[in-house]
Amino acid sequence: MDADMKVCGRDPDSRFVDLAAEVFAMLADATRVRIILALRDGELSVNHLADIVDKTPAAVSQHLAKMRLARFVATRQDGTRVFYRLEDDHARHLVTEAILQAEHSLDGTPRHHHSGSRTTP
16 A cells, blocks of 8 residues: 555656656647637637737647647647647646646736636636
8 A cells, every 4th residue: 555655747756757857848828828728718720810819820730739749738620621629638737737827926816816716717
């Protein structure tokens, strides 16, 4: 039983710590954060994402390629169009928590503390 506790991914000496740091590095880009926020409700094409995040389709495609390699997003092809969606909820949750933490840097009480419950940015 103690052996099972030593492989917990949340221990400071876990083999996942370095990979977790890479996850944060992948999210250390405002365009990627915006892409994740845009994809939180479902799949979108590159052109639609480019309009939402106010970047060129080529720039968004480069970000999406990196995010796909990191398994943040998955694709579906429909003819010549490619649609992107979040691979799972983990990236969405990380970005949501980061936005909530960012709200603490503003003066006063963060918006998510006003209602007594968390809101999804």
